[in-house]
Amino acid sequence: MLFSESFIFTLRQDPKTAECRSHQLLLKAGFIHMVSSGIYSYLPLAWRVLSNVNNIIRKHMNSSGGQEILMSALQPLEMWQKTGRDKDLAEIMFTFKDRKQRQLCLGPTHEEAVTDIAKRFVSSYKQLPFILYQIQTKFRDEPRARFGLMRSCEFLMKDAYSFDIDQKGLDASYEKMFSAYKAIFKECGLDFVISEADPGAMGGTISHEFMVGADIGEDLLFCCQGCGKFFKDKGSCPDCGRLLEDKKMIEVGHIFKLGTKYSLVQEAYYLDNKGIRKPIVMGCYGIGISRVISAVAEVSSDEKGLIWPSSISPFDVSLIMLDESLRAGALDLKDKLECKGLSVLVDDRNESAGVKFKDAYLIGNPYIVIMGKKYISECTVDLENRKTGEKKSFQPEELLRFIPDK
Numbered sequence: 001m002l003f004s005e006s007f008i009f010t011l012r013q014d015p016k017t018a019e020c021r022s023h024q025l026l027l028k029a030g031f032i033h034m035v036s037s038g039i040y041s042y043l044p045l046a047w048r049v050l051s052n053v054n055n056i057i058r059k060h061m062n063s064s065g066g067q068e069i070l071m072s073a074l075q076p077l078e079m080w081q082k083t084g085r086d087k088d089l090a091e092i093m094f095t096f097k098d099r100k101q102r103q104l105c106l107g108p109t110h111e112e113a114v115t116d117i118a119k120r121f122v123s124s125y126k127q128l129p130f131i132l133y134q135i136q137t138k139f140r141d142e143p144r145a146r147f148g149l150m151r152s153c154e155f156l157m158k159d160a161y162s163f164d165i166d167q168k169g170l171d172a173s174y175e176k177m178f179s180a181y182k183a184i185f186k187e188c189g190l191d192f193v194i195s196e197a198d199p200g201a202m203g204g205t206i207s208h209e210f211m212v213g214a215d216i217g218e219d220l221l222f223c224c225q226g227c228g229k230f231f232k233d234k235g236s237c238p239d240c241g242r243l244l245e246d247k248k249m250i251e252v253g254h255i256f257k258l259g260t261k262y263s264l265v266q267e268a269y270y271l272d273n274k275g276i277r278k279p280i281v282m283g284c285y286g287i288g289i290s291r292v293i294s295a296v297a298e299v300s301s302d303e304k305g306l307i308w309p310s311s312i313s314p315f316d317v318s319l320i321m322l323d324e325s326l327r328a329g330a331l332d333l334k335d336k337l338e339c340k341g342l343s344v345l346v347d348d349r350n351e352s353a354g355v356k357f358k359d360a361y362l363i364g365n366p367y368i369v370i371m372g373k374k375y376i377s378e379c380t381v382d383l384e385n386r387k388t389g390e391k392k393s394f395q396p397e398e399l400l401r402f403i404p405d406k
């Protein structure tokens with residue numbers, strides 16, 4: 001991608017509306033556009049990051065036996081009245097009537113909708129187990145919309161639902177999702193902790209939260225200063241007795257054993273191998289995708305800008321071309337890097353070196369390659385590692401060997 005032809009526009013000044021570090025950096029680096037308070041559009045840079053996160057999620061969900069679907073965002077309120085959650089979630093649900101006076105809502109979550117699908121199609125134990133998931137926009141009339149993508153009224157979520165014949169089956173599905181979640185967050189470059197949590201409005205018995213430590217976090221965990229373990233309650237460490245210190249955390253994922261809470265009320269039954277009618281045993285598993293990218297932005301940056309992990313960065317390489325006479329060389333190097341599976345943003349704009357460096361640091365791709373006068377005199381380019389700041393000169397062929405393939 002040539003910067004001169006791209007829809008990438010960084011801001012020269014710090015945005016006035018920014019509420020936290022990730023919000024400020026994502027606005028300033030031109031990743032997101034604030035439509036209105038709590039409502040955002042994803043511009044090309046953010047969309048590239050989101051697509052990378054989505055691909056990581058899909059890879060691990062599919063290899064754990066998940067099947068992707070896409071449910072409607074519009075849901076009849078009737079479905080929610082059945083479980084009583086129209087009242088539980090009344091404050092955050094966007095509800096309205098259509099032209100036929102039908103009561104609808106924009107889905108804040110999809111337990112009712114997916115249970116309805118299972119009810120319609122499943123009749124026998126032979127059709128179980130299965131795991132369905134989707135990547136979709138959710139809507140919440142958020143009373144505390146803030147911190148940009150961290151808490152917004154419209155956000156991207158991956159939600160998965162498991163359907164089993166019994167508790168043992170649910171335990172196995174839950175274990176699969178638990179492992180998949182660990183792999184997903186690790187691959188996204190997040191330093192996370194897992195805490196057993198209160199199932200709250202979702203119902204069910206057991207749940208686990210996946211949390212990332214950050215000062216703007218709205219959840220609290222208590223960390224042992226001795227052994228480093230995290231706990232839900234304050235006091236002293238049950239393992240080593242040392243004092244626990246409170247840490248603010250961002251919740252990026254939450255998994256629940258729902259059991260038969262939804263299947264009983266919505267009558268999603270199956271016939272077992274003896275012909276006995278039983279409720280399907282369910283689990284649900286969520287990842288706040290837009291929150292994942294703001295959590296990464298929140299914890300991975302420096303005074304110059306964002307620092308993306310290579311697994312989800314918008315591009316692998318920012319190639320700064322310092323003079324128009326280097327265009328042919330820059331395009332040649334870009335082609336060769338792309339042959340290695342790497343994505344390259346060539347800064348060929350008619351801008352000063354200072355502006356180009358500033359933007360490359362701000363956007364935060366993992367490798368910055370600088371092609372300047374030394375390319376003409378010695379046929380070398382400089383490579384800077386965005387995270388470590390390490391710099392090295394290379395002949396183009398050496399550079400291609402140095403940067404790992406994708």
Ligand SMILES: [Zn+2]
Pocket residue numbers: 224225226227228229237238239240241242
């Ligand atoms: Zn301890």
